Amino acid sequence: MSEPTAPPPSFWTEPRGVRTWLATTDHKRIAILFFVGTALALMLGGTFALILRVELVVPDHGIVGAHAYDKLFTHHGIVMVWMFMIPAIPGVFGNFLVPLMIGANELAFPRLNRASFWVYATGACITLAALIGGGVDTGWTFYTPYSTTTPTAVAVVCVGVFVLGISSVMTGLNFIVTVHTRRAPSVPWMKLPLFVWTIYATSIILVLATPVLGLSLALVGADHVWHLGLFDPAAGGDPVLFQHLFWFYSHPAVYIMVLPAMGVVSEVVSTFAHNRPASYGGIVVATIGIALVGFFTWGHHMFVAGMSMFDTGMFGALSMFVAVFSAIKMFAWVITFYRGRVVLAAPVLYVFTFLFLFLFGGMTGVAVATSSLDVHWHDTYFIVAHFHFIMVGATLTAYLAALHYWFPKLTGRRYSEVWARRAAVAVALGFVGTFLPQFLLGNAGMPRRYYAYPEEWQWLHVASTCGAGLLALGLGTTLVYLGVALRRGPPSGDDPWQSRGFEWRTPSPPPAVAFSAPPVWERDAYSYEDEVP
């Protein structure tokens, strides 16, 4: 990591040497390590996705066979969910920013933080090692009894994802303790930046839900090896019980991905509207509310798996409740924009895309939470499109918004705004182009996870693949101009966006030790009053 024009010493260069990077306990460096890991995961998962999309251009056998197709979508899902989306925003931006936003020099447990990265790397390697053994064909949901009887390398992947889960718990625990014990005196709870609130809420989910994932995976892995028949009807087991365990984690897990994304959006909206969030309290309540209600909605994945009318109704209604909290946030963001003076820049373009995808995806969520409608849409491309819009779309656009918004903070440099806007437009059009046709496909009855389909749907599949190409182009472009900016971007100054956020009150990039004494901040992180006419 050499800097060509020697800028003032920063965490990048202090101390020097690869060794100091590998053994680092500095939250800023760990954030960069997580960035490298999650970016590689995004590229790998994206490559799998492109192969899937190219295969689907023709209605029957194209570039890969049916079984290879199964393995590709399985590994696509596993890599994207556990190696990219879950650790992406907390691991990179949470690690980098939470201490800077609360006036601390480090997390509560710096060595635990270092361990959480290396455990993540280990888990990722184990998970990928399964590919050498031929890969897994269960889908990311590991539904039994197929997952316990398929001859593919299920146990290896279970171990790998289990280890990734341990890393999640370590990260979450560290953030919770940090927010409780490391806040500077001038950052009481209700002055915490909204991003910190979302990381805090996410951490609660990480700590409480991940063990249940670990348990489900341990049971599937053990069952696969020792033929326990725990979820196999032939041995008296009940596959639906597995689904309950799996979704007890995996539904809250979608909020692990989307809450930090919402935190990013709150920060970007406020900075680029030069305006205080329309309702700080409302957003905090909605954040905690989503985290808590999210624990009681898992049953909506199993409406057609066999469930009493009462449970169906309860799970449906509770799921829709999440939309109420989400709507509070939507209104708050829109009002903040409306009352502010919006400066158009790449992060804002990503936030616009986020708002569209989140609104559209959320409404389809309410639609599929209506059990009578879900009977029609369950296990079709409609579901695939729903969760890509809301979970992937929201997380990816927020990740990109964060990357652009905080790029000067991380590096002290500016990127090419022109290219950034072009890429943001390509990502937006590419994403919608990929998944809008999938809503139509699903509604027409195309089941998910099939590599062949009737010819009359070909045009929709071709459209979707074109969208995916554009999306890949946008992401590839981003990699290039950010890479160039990292080396040669002009200096950005400490606070290029004139933000009032706490994190911008340290030099950019920050020195290895950001605060020589607990900072005294008289004005809060959203104090734009003097600016708004």
Added chain:
Amino acid sequence: MISGRAHALRITVWLVVASEGLLFAGLFALYAGYRAEYPRGFAEGVGLAVGWLGGTNTLVLLTSSFAMAAAIQAGPRAARRWLVGVLGLGGVFLGLKGAEWAIHIGDGLVPGAHYAGPHTPGTALFVTLYYAMTGLHALHLVAGLAMVAWARRREDPAVTECVGIYWHFVDLVWVVLWPLFYLLS
């Protein structure tokens, strides 16, 4: 800031307890689901348990929790001796547990393909859950022993207290496992 550290440790241990609590909760849910489906098979499974070993082990763990509480109340020097007691009792528990597993395995009560126990529907599932749940509990006990040994070396009241909270949690899990696998026939 010494109190800051103690504060951090205390939050940490409660988070760990909550997290592990949900881990066990998943298994308890499975147990409940299958017991509701196969009441007879489960009752028969409980009948296979070695009752006196389970009872003795319950006493052993409860006594260890008492020693743990005494260690927290006592000054740092006396705490070291109480903690030896905790370590010893934990070891006894694991020894008895191992003996019990050996007896079961000798009787052909092994989970999976080589299961040779009663063929009442549900009993094989009961046996699988028995190994899964008592095995997971034993792993936690081993982790607990490592922590107790660490607390004994540290002689730090805050550490002892937090390790104690964890130890009581592991004990509490057993107090729930005991009726499920030994009493409710």
